[in-house]
Amino acid sequence: xxxxxxxxxxxxxxxxxxxxxxxxxxxxxxxxxxxxxxxxxxxxxxxxxxxxxxxxxxxxxxxxxxxxxxxxxxxxxxxxxxxxxxxxxxxxxxxxxxxxxxxxxxxxxxxxxxxxxxxxxxxxxxxxxxxxxxxxxxxxxxxxxxxxxxxxxxxxxxxxxxxxxxxxxxxxxxxxxxxxxxxxxxxxxxxxxxxxxxxxxxxxxxxxxxxxxxxxxxxxxxxxxxxxxxxxxxxxxxxxxxxxxxxxxxxxxxxxxxxxxxxxxxxxxxxxxxxxxxxxxxxxxxxxxxxxxxxxxxxxxxxxxxxxxxxxxxxxxxxxxxxxxxxxxxxxxxxxxxxxxxxxxxxxxx
Ligand code: PMP
Numbered sequence: 001x002x003x004x005x006x007x008x009x010x011x012x013x014x015x016x017x018x019x020x021x022x023x024x025x026x027x028x029x030x031x032x033x034x035x036x037x038x039x040x041x042x043x044x045x046x047x048x049x050x051x052x053x054x055x056x057x058x059x060x061x062x063x064x065x066x067x068x069x070x071x072x073x074x075x076x077x078x079x080x081x082x083x084x085x086x087x088x089x090x091x092x093x094x095x096x097x098x099x100x101x102x103x104x105x106x107x108x109x110x111x112x113x114x115x116x117x118x119x120x121x122x123x124x125x126x127x128x129x130x131x132x133x134x135x136x137x138x139x140x141x142x143x144x145x146x147x148x149x150x151x152x153x154x155x156x157x158x159x160x161x162x163x164x165x166x167x168x169x170x171x172x173x174x175x176x177x178x179x180x181x182x183x184x185x186x187x188x189x190x191x192x193x194x195x196x197x198x199x200x201x202x203x204x205x206x207x208x209x210x211x212x213x214x215x216x217x218x219x220x221x222x223x224x225x226x227x228x229x230x231x232x233x234x235x236x237x238x239x240x241x242x243x244x245x246x247x248x249x250x251x252x253x254x255x256x257x258x259x260x261x262x263x264x265x266x267x268x269x270x271x272x273x274x275x276x277x278x279x280x281x282x283x284x285x286x287x288x289x290x291x292x293x294x295x296x297x298x299x300x301x302x303x304x305x306x307x308x309x310x311x312x313x314x315x316x317x318x319x320x321x322x323x324x325x326x327x328x329x330x331x332x333x334x335x336x337x338x339x340x341x342x343x344x345x346x347x348x349x350x
Contacts, residue, residue: 011116029340053243085217102141104127167192172198177200183208205249214245265334277341281296294326308343
């Protein structure tokens with residue numbers, strides 16, 4: 001740290017992203033990317049856009065918003081696009097978290113970082129012992145309530161009824177549902193948008209659309225909340241989504257069959273992986289995402305992570321009293337998961 005950093009940031013604990021190794025060829029199961037590349041039309045579309053990089057991208061992202069609005073059955077005024085969903089999450093904490101931001105103790109690690117960055121008082125709400133969420137714990141807990149559904153790193157979901165209960169019980173707060181993993185399980189809250197002016201749904205193209213490297217996310221809400229988020233966007237980075245990414249996202253939305261097949265495959269490989277691990281004595285939380293959260297009774301999670309890494313398999317370990325026993329494993333291709341399962345079993349039974 002230099003002596004120039006503003007004091008208000010000196011105690012900030014920055015988010016630590018998952019490892020992105022550039023050299024060694026790992027079986028990479030650590031940051032919940034899709035194991036499948038986007039279809040060729042997506043790269044072609046991005047390359048075409050690259051020919052006009054002398055021009056700024058459309059700050060309103062009109063074409064992509066229109067296509068997305070049609071797909072989601074909402075209006076264009078109900079959508080804001082962002083540079084990865086992390087960016088729109090950041091905007092939301094900035095815009096709505098001043099009166100306190102509430103989120104679970106075991107959830108996406110960026111939420112507490114955004115809360116600290118924007119000086120939103122954090123209300124950390126413990127999940128139950130089995131990592132399920134109790135909706136009654138989320139009433140009157142500040143100006144912003146943030147729930148990942150499915151949750152990360154657990155993969156557990158809450159029902160649409162539970163979401164509606166939380167939204168309805170908090171008319172004075174924005175309820176943000178982070179649906180980064182919704183295409184792998186659970187019910188989307190988007191149909192509730194028309195009914196509630198305090199509901200904000202955040203999504204990403206990073207996982208189920210194989211576009212993590214393109215950085216494309218979005219939020220859906222009634223137009224008032226979207227206007228607020230746009231106020232923050234136009235006060236920070238008006239051209240927040242670059243033109244190659246806009247083109248890639250547009251082409252991706254046209255490839256429904258490809259992604260339906262890819263995601264169906266990921267779900268099938270996930271379910272098979274869970275079964276094989278359980279048959280071998282691992283405990284695995286019921287996952288609705290493209291990752292699993294698992295532990296082997298009596299075996300240290302950090303040690304399992306390290307041994308897998310030595311064997312060329314990269315997974316994620318979250319230190320801490322509630323998560324330290326576990327590893328989170330993204331769902332890769334069938335052949336990769338076969339190697340992972342065999343290696344994990346041999347490590348814990350050695
Ligand atoms: N929400 C959750 C729950 C996540 O796990 C992630 C991925 N790290 C994100 C949001 C952000 O993803 P991206 O910025 O790539 O859209």
